[in-house]
Amino acid sequence: MVNPVHLRTLLEVTRRGSFAAAAVQLGYTASAVSQQMSALEREAGVTLFERSARSVRPTETAFVMARHAAKVLTDIDALLAATSRTHDTTAQEVRLGIFPSLATYALPRLLRLPQWPNLGINLKVFVAEPAQTIQGLRTGGELDLALVYQVGQGGLAWPHSVNRQWLGDDNFRVVLPESWGLQAGSQVSASQLAEMPWIMHHPGTSDATVIERLFASCNLHPRVVAYCDDFNASLEMAAAGFGAALVPELAMQHMDSGVVVLDVPEIRLARNIFALLINEKQNAQVGLFMEQLSDILRGLSISPRRR
Numbered sequence: 001m002v003n004p005v006h007l008r009t010l011l012e013v014t015r016r017g018s019f020a021a022a023a024v025q026l027g028y029t030a031s032a033v034s035q036q037m038s039a040l041e042r043e044a045g046v047t048l049f050e051r052s053a054r055s056v057r058p059t060e061t062a063f064v065m066a067r068h069a070a071k072v073l074t075d076i077d078a079l080l081a082a083t084s085r086t087h088d089t090t091a092q093e094v095r096l097g098i099f100p101s102l103a104t105y106a107l108p109r110l111l112r113l114p115q116w117p118n119l120g121i122n123l124k125v126f127v128a129e130p131a132q133t134i135q136g137l138r139t140g141g142e143l144d145l146a147l148v149y150q151v152g153q154g155g156l157a158w159p160h161s162v163n164r165q166w167l168g169d170d171n172f173r174v175v176l177p178e179s180w181g182l183q184a185g186s187q188v189s190a191s192q193l194a195e196m197p198w199i200m201h202h203p204g205t206s207d208a209t210v211i212e213r214l215f216a217s218c219n220l221h222p223r224v225v226a227y228c229d230d231f232n233a234s235l236e237m238a239a240a241g242f243g244a245a246l247v248p249e250l251a252m253q254h255m256d257s258g259v260v261v262l263d264v265p266e267i268r269l270a271r272n273i274f275a276l277l278i279n280e281k282q283n284a285q286v287g288l289f290m291e292q293l294s295d296i297l298r299g300l301s302i303s304p305r306r307r
Helices: 004-016 019-026 030-044 060-087 100-105 107-111 130-135 206-217 231-239 284-300
Strands: 049-051 056-058 092-098 121-127 145-151 162-177 197-200 223-227 244-248 259-262 270-278
Touching (some): 004 019, 004 060, 004 162, 019 030, 019 162, 056 060, 060 284, 092 100, 092 130, 092 284, 100 107, 100 121, 107 284, 130 145, 145 206, 162 231, 162 284, 197 231, 231 244, 231 259, 270 284
Parallel strands (some): 092 121, 092 145, 197 223, 197 244
Antiparallel strands (some): 049 056, 145 270, 162 244, 162 259, 162 270
16 A cells, blocks of 8 residues: 555655655755655555666656645545544634735635635734744744745845745746837847846845846846845836846736746846744645645646656
8 A cells, every 4th residue: 555655745746856855855964864764665566767877866756646635635635534523523724925916826725715614724823024924933923824935045034943844936937128129038148138127025034136147147247226125016017017026936926917938048146935833833725725825826826747
């Protein structure tokens, strides 16, 4: 019989692309992930990874199994949540901290799902930026669960007492005014964007620092015409022809027709979205909530999906 723990690990490996990256997200060692995947291959009787001296690559079978595993694990979580509700008829209150674009474009989709009323969660929502919601997780804080993002490796710190779970990536995209005449989806080099006016993050923020380093690494030194941390405002200014901008996909769900999205291979950056959960609040209902939100995030992506 296939172990559901191994299926969850397989999902993480195919999402993150390596044993080491999956181990970081799951709190295992890379060796433990490798052992679990070897056990899964024995349980299923199939080869899931092509192994060489330098790398381990998922096979097509691994991706197919991962897609089916996601559905199976969601069903298991739903069953556990339903079982939990038969023993406790009172909805569980979850005090949720969430950043604005996730609250605007992802959470409402989850709340509109037909199965939402049966999940047995009574949400109390606090919309704020990650640094503020993380403070709410600390001892005596007002939050049970914080949905946060991190760009690069710095900028955020959270209590060691919380459980961290990766939910998805919100990829940044380069947007230009449609009036500039470039075709949507065109592949251009960073050097072709160097002389254009840009709308950028305010200097000094952690996001701005990461973006500045990325741009410098591909010799892109933008001519800044506006500093703006509001992505909706950046999109509107871009649509008006004011400048180019780097905007995450979540903020582009209701994108103005006056902008085009380009493919710039040198500019690959994402906001990594995590759930930070007080350990004693972890149960099947909360786990299903996070799984469903993760599914919605994947559905909102405008980038080519991971295999």
